[in-house]
Amino acid sequence: MEKNKFNLHLNFHPFPVLHTRRLLLRPVGIKDAQRLYALRSSPLVLKYIQKKPLQNIKEARAMIKMIEHNWFENKAILWVIALKEEPEMMIGNITFWRIDAEHKRAELGYILSPDYWQQGIMQEAAKPVIEYGFKKMNLHGIEAHINPENKGSEHLLQKMGFQKEAHFTENYYYESKFYDSAIYCLQNPG
Numbered sequence: 001m002e003k004n005k006f007n008l009h010l011n012f013h014p015f016p017v018l019h020t021r022r023l024l025l026r027p028v029g030i031k032d033a034q035r036l037y038a039l040r041s042s043p044l045v046l047k048y049i050q051k052k053p054l055q056n057i058k059e060a061r062a063m064i065k066m067i068e069h070n071w072f073e074n075k076a077i078l079w080v081i082a083l084k085e086e087p088e089m090m091i092g093n094i095t096f097w098r099i100d101a102e103h104k105r106a107e108l109g110y111i112l113s114p115d116y117w118q119q120g121i122m123q124e125a126a127k128p129v130i131e132y133g134f135k136k137m138n139l140h141g142i143e144a145h146i147n148p149e150n151k152g153s154e155h156l157l158q159k160m161g162f163q164k165e166a167h168f169t170e171n172y173y174y175e176s177k178f179y180d181s182a183i184y185c186l187q188n189p190g
C-alpha cells in the first residue's frame with residue numbers, strides 16, 4: 001500500500017469497543033431494536049433532526065441491518081451508548097458516517113434518550129470516539145451538521161472544541177419546509 005501520512009485507516013474489524021468512566025460504547029445488535037425504535041420515534045429526540053420518525057420495530061430492525069452492513073463494509077461505524085451497569089440497554093448512540101475517504105473527513109452524529117440529557121453523557125461518549133477518529137482512523141477533520149436552533153448540540157460541539165464554519169440559510173428541505181443548517185468542524189490536532 002502507498003505510504004502516506006494522510007492515508008485513512010478504514011478498518012472497523014474487530015469492532016472497537018470503547019470504555020469511559022460511566023459508559024460502555026459497543027456495537028449495535030438486533031436486540032437493540034426496541035430501544036432504537038423508541039429513540040428514533042420520539043418527537044423530543046427528533047425535534048431538531050428533520051428526518052422521518054421510525055414507524056415500527058420492523059423499521060428499527062431494518063435500520064440495524066443497514067448499520068451492521070455499513071460497519072461490515074467499513075463505510076460507517078456506530079457505537080451504542082450504554083451505562084456500564086446496564087450494558088444491554090442502549091441509552092443513545094454515536095456514529096461516524098458520510099465518511100469522505102478522498103478528503104479524510106467524516107461526519108459525527110449522536111442521539112441520546114431524554115432521560116439522560118444534561119448529565120455530561122454525550123461529552124463523555126464523544127471524547128473517545130473523536131480520539132478514535134483522529135488516532136485510529138487518521139481523519140483530518142470531523143464535521144457535524146446541525147439545526148442551528150439545536151442549542152444542546154451546539155453547546156456539546158463547542159465544549160468538544162468544534163468551530164462553527166458555515167451557516168446555510170434554508171438549505172434543508174423536509175416536509176414542506178426549508179430549514180437552516182450549521183456546520184461545525186474539528187481539525188486533527190496531531
Ligand SMILES: CC(C)(COP(=O)(O)OP(=O)(O)OC[C@H]1O[C@@H](n2cnc3c(N)ncnc32)[C@H](O)[C@@H]1OP(=O)(O)O)[C@@H](O)C(=O)NCCC(=O)NCCS
Pocket residue numbers: 044045046048049110111112113116117118119120121122123124145146147150151152153155156159
Ligand atoms: C444534543 C445531545 C446529544 C446532548 O447530549 P447531553 O448528554 O445532554 O450533552 P452533555 O450533557 O454532554 O452536555 C454538553 C454541554 O452542552 C450543554 N447542553 C446540553 N444540552 C443543552 C441544552 N438543551 N441547552 C443548553 N445547553 C445544553 C451542557 O450543559 C454541557 O455544557 P457544560 O459542560 O458547560 O454544562 C442531546 O440533547 C440529544 O440527544 N438531543 C436529541 C438528539 C439530537 O439533537 N442530536 C444531535 C443532532 S445534530
